[in-house]
Amino acid sequence: MTSTTASEFNVEQGLMELPGTPARWIWAFTCPEPKCACRTAVVLSLAGERELLLELGRPVADAWLRDATYGQTAQDLKGVTVFAVDLDTHELFSPVGDAPLNAAAHPEVREVADRLDDDVLDAIARVWEMGKGQLPLPDPGADGRRSR
Numbered sequence: 001m002t003s004t005t006a007s008e009f010n011v012e013q014g015l016m017e018l019p020g021t022p023a024r025w026i027w028a029f030t031c032p033e034p035k036c037a038c039r040t041a042v043v044l045s046l047a048g049e050r051e052l053l054l055e056l057g058r059p060v061a062d063a064w065l066r067d068a069t070y071g072q073t074a075q076d077l078k079g080v081t082v083f084a085v086d087l088d089t090h091e092l093f094s095p096v097g098d099a100p101l102n103a104a105a106h107p108e109v110r111e112v113a114d115r116l117d118d119d120v121l122d123a124i125a126r127v128w129e130m131g132k133g134q135l136p137l138p139d140p141g142a143d144g145r146r147s148r
Ligand SMILES: [Zn+2]
Pocket: 031, 032, 033, 036, 037, 038, 039
């Protein structure tokens, strides 16, 4: 039996570089609720370096790990492009609530969303499964797993 709790899941799994140029990173936060079937991921994005997104996105990661309102934390971030995406339909949403996002009014979101190709969406879908404990973590060597 493998079960992964949110605290054992490495939130940095969701940090990935987008294909293409200029260099741009995303940090995807999938729903942490093990029994929830929603397929929406909150995505932070920033042009440039991984380390900068890691630093700016940290409050969202902390909120996600605490089971707090990470969508709201994401929405409040400054200097980072933030949106939510449905991994199956590719629809865009505001990071808080379930209102569809009008990408035409948010060209920076459109630009990021256009670079979410199938490989990226597959990678986020794997993070979704890992976050819910449905996939073994990439490093199965860790023996110190707590069982619930
Ligand atoms: Zn959910």
